[in-house]
Amino acid sequence: MIFDKQPCSRKINLMGKKKKLTGIFLAISIIAALLLHFFIIKGLLYAQNMSFTWNNFIELHDNSIYFLIDSIILLIPLFAWLSGSYFENKINSYANIVEKRDNQHEAVNEIAKNLTNGNVDFDADQKTDNKLVQQLLALRDNLKKQKEEEAIRKKEDNQRHWVSEGLAKFGDILRQNNDNIDTLSFEIISELCKYIDAVQGGFFLLEDTEENDKHFKLTAHFAYDRQKYNEKRVEWGEGLIGRAAFEQKTLYIDDVPQDYVEVTSGLGQTNPNALLVVPLKFNEEVHGVLELAGFEMFDQYKIDFVEKIAENIGSTISNVKINLKTAKFLKESQEQAERLSQQEEEMRQNMEELQATQEEAAKQSKEFVSFTNSVNHTLIRAEYDVNGILNYANTKFLRKLEYENSSEVEGHHISMFINEKDKEWFNDIWNDLSRGGHHFEGYMKHVTKKGKDLWTMATYTCVRNENGGVEKILFLAIDTTEHKKQSLDYEGQIRALNLANIKAEYAPSGKFIACNDKFLESVGYTMDEVKETSIFDFFTEENQTNFEELWNNVVNGVPYQGQLSVTVKDKKIKWYQMTLISVNNMYGEVDKILVLAIDITEQKELEIKISEQNRILKDQEEKLKNSEMELQKRLDKAKRELKQHFKEVEKSKVRHEKTLEGALDAILTTDQNGTIEFFNKAAESLWGYDRKDVVGQNIKLLFSNDIIEADDFVKRFVKPGLEKIVGERKEISITTKDGENKQVLMLLSDATVDKVHTYTAFIQQIEVELF
Known part of the structure; x- marks a missing residue:
């Protein structure tokens, strides 16, 4: 969106005219009135053959009609002042309208700028009557609401993804x-x-x-x-x-x-x-x-x-x-089968990704050739003086560097087109050119008006005058930005292919052209040895006829992807997942055959081994099924016995707890760490706590810190690690929920099972008689 860039200057001009117009009108009218009065008096004196003197001027005014003429002359400035005031009001009204419009433009521009930058948290006047501003604010509110909803959805999606990923992760751990x-x-x-x-x-x-x-x-x-x-x-x-x-x-x-x-x-x-x-x-x-x-x-x-x-x-x-025991052999077989299946799937995916990469590379290569042909005769051109000041730039230069007209660049130094990081080495080249040195030819990176990088194949040449001195420096270039990006992309893909795959190149005749290190390592040949071989030397006489037919299909443009057995050095047989694809030159003719392969020899040998193991496992599975049935019978019996035993234990536990629950004295039980495990109704009444608020808490909850430090019996009871005073009835103080201290008699017993202690306290409140 483009806004008027002149409202401020126009508003200043209008305000200035508004203040000066009345004065100008008044000054001009006074001068005009004086001149008119002068010529009228002079004409009247001349008509009466009188000279222009002060006495004649006074004598002329003896007639009252001349005072009327003077009055009319005085009305001219009055009329001018009223006219000036009228036009001032008109200009003032127009200036206010312009100012209001400019303010609205500024508000719209500010809102649009914030929305363009993705900012939806800015403040704006909500009471404006401008419909466009109201619509933009409504758009802001909608975007803000969508942003908040998107954040909530993203958080929920992240949580669901986190849960799904975790279930899969721990599923693998459980299986493995x-x-x-x-x-x-x-x-x-x-x-x-x-x-x-x-x-x-x-x-x-x-x-x-x-x-x-x-x-x-x-x-x-x-x-x-x-x-x-x-x-x-x-x-x-x-x-x-x-x-x-x-x-x-x-x-x-x-x-x-x-x-x-x-x-x-x-x-x-x-x-x-x-x-x-x-x-x-x-x-x-x-x-x-x-x-x-x-x-x-x-x-x-x-x-x-x-x-x-x-x-x-x-x-x-x-x-x-x-x-556990019966599934051991079956589990090993399943893991081997899963690994093989996973390896085959990964190998298939690698081949598909490789083929897609090759097709994309071929497509980009054709686009690059087309682009190069289309700009072959169109050059970026500019001329500089020896001080680096640009004197001329053609339309291609302006468009590529994102300028609208030549006035934006002409008269400016060449440094405005060079990145700060490149200025040091470029200054050396320019200083050499300005002194008449050799021309420069090579890749050059420029910076456009918007800060983008423009890569060019550039030439800087000195244009000399008649005396041999440098008159100007001519700049010619071709835009190679896209080519540079594609070159970097191709280099990355080639490095990735060389690292991930066995790669070799052969002529259509089968003659060796080139290969990577993984190819030499796999076949066992040195580079000098493999140069003397052809692709057909890697296949036995039995397989050579079929491979020749396959090779001819590839040469005719039909790619091949599949598994092949190959004879490498020392007549060793290896299996490869292989892709064969033809590479054409600029005329569409087959220039070479690209061979990409992955060594799957171990997988093939594993297939044979697994096939034998599967046969053995089938026999074992039958035996395992019989054993499993017998184990299931024993397990069912054990479960029935366990349930019956559990019922007896529960009955005994319930009887014990009911007995303690009905006791008149307060009874509580703790473990050796001081955690309360049992708290009867009498204890609830004594301390004022509900059972659910106490069970699971530390015994220190029931005693104040002063009592714990002052009473050795209480201290030994509540602090883990200290020896308890067992079997002796002691008078102690306790602290109720309301903070009240009560005197009670307390007896502590200890039950030890497998070196784990459980302490039971019997508490009797001391009744105090008042006389």
Whole structure:
């Protein structure tokens, strides 16, 4: 969009005219009135044969009619002043209209500039009555809304992509490591910590082989990008691990107790702020638990992702426990088949990409030839004086350098067309030319008006005068910008082909022309040896007839792509995925045959090996099926027995909890780390806390810091690692939810199973009698 560039100057001129017009009119009218009065008086005096003197002038005014003439003369300036004022008002009105229009143009220009630059957050006057400005502001609001909606969609798409990519990633991990539980657990927990930005994670596997010893074992621990080798055992139903397993649901805590877990790095120690505990369940059975800790809160989509992964892990562990031994040979066969299939697919894709690249290269080559022919007789031309001042530039020069007319460049120094980085070496060339040195011919890069690079094949030549001195310097050039870009592109493609493929070039007769190092390495010949061979020397007599027919088809313009067996040095047989394609010269004749190949000898040998293994595997599969049926029967029986045992354990646990729940004294249970696991109704009444607010929290919640430091019995009870005072009834103080201190009697008991302590406190409130 082009706007009027003269409103400011026009407004200044109008304002100036507005202020001076009345004065000019008044001055001119006064001068005209005086002159008119002078000539009238002089004419009257002359008509009466009177000379022009002051006395005659006074005598003439004895007649009152001459005073009327004087009055009329005075009306002329008055009329001029009124006329000037009238025109001033007209000009003032026009100036205001022009100013308003210019302001509207400026507003439209500013809005359009912001929208063109992609800025939709600028402020503008919303109350304007200009329809174009209103429409542009409406466009801004729509673009802003679309930008916000696009940001939301992009965020959701990124999350979906993140989840899909993660499911595929961990699907690969589960498939690749399902023959070793320890390796699988570490791979999962380490990659999962990295993927969801967790600083620490643990993989707890359910050990239930012995009916009387059901517990969770820490099989993998990962923190700060390092594998940890901690050993830990968690009993069934113990802590958050046991709770998540028992309830079969995810536990997410965004206010982690300070002493629950501590992360140590080379920078010091700190505590995570978020804890995620997810059971590994499949078919309503728990096989383990994942515990993840992070400094930042976990987003909901990450929690949902971990739950999906946990379900897949549970399924995998379930299958591994049942089929680990029976699936070993089958898994190896499947992995070999998958690798072969993947290699074949990659090889096919490489061939397709190679063919597409070759077709694109041929297409670009034809376009370049056409472009070169079209500009062959059109030159960029300019003339400079010896000081580098441009005196003349033709239309081609202006158009290529993006100038509109010659006045923009003529009279300017040549340095305005040279990039700052090129001026140092170009100044040496120019100084030599200005002194009459040799002409310059070669590639030259210029900078256009808009800052773009213009590559040319340029010639700078000295034009000499009659005395042999340098009169001017002539510049002639051809635009080679597109050719330069294509050359760089071709060079890159050729380097890529040489690095990725075996490549050789042969004449239509089969005579060797050139090859890359990968070709020599593959066939085992030196360059001197391969120069003495033809393409037909690589094929045995049995295969030579078929290859000659194939070669003739390629020479006639029919490309070939397929697998061929080749005899290399020392009569060794190799297989190649080969592409043969003819390359034509500028006349359309076949100039050479390009051979591109990928060594697939190992794949071919693997095919034979796999074919034999498949036969063996079929026999093994039949045996495995029989074994699997027997194992399934045993598994069903074990499941029934396990369910019955679990029901008995649950009944016993419920009876125990109901007994403690109905006690009149307050009873609470903690683990050896001080985490509250049981809190009966009497305890709720004593402290004023609801059970759901206490279970899972640290025992320090129920005692003030002053009481803990003052009472050795309480200190030993609440602080992990200190020996507890067990079996003695002590009078202590507690702190209720409302901050009230109460005196109670407390007895502490200890239950130890496999070196893991569980402490139960029996608390009786002391009744105080008032007299």
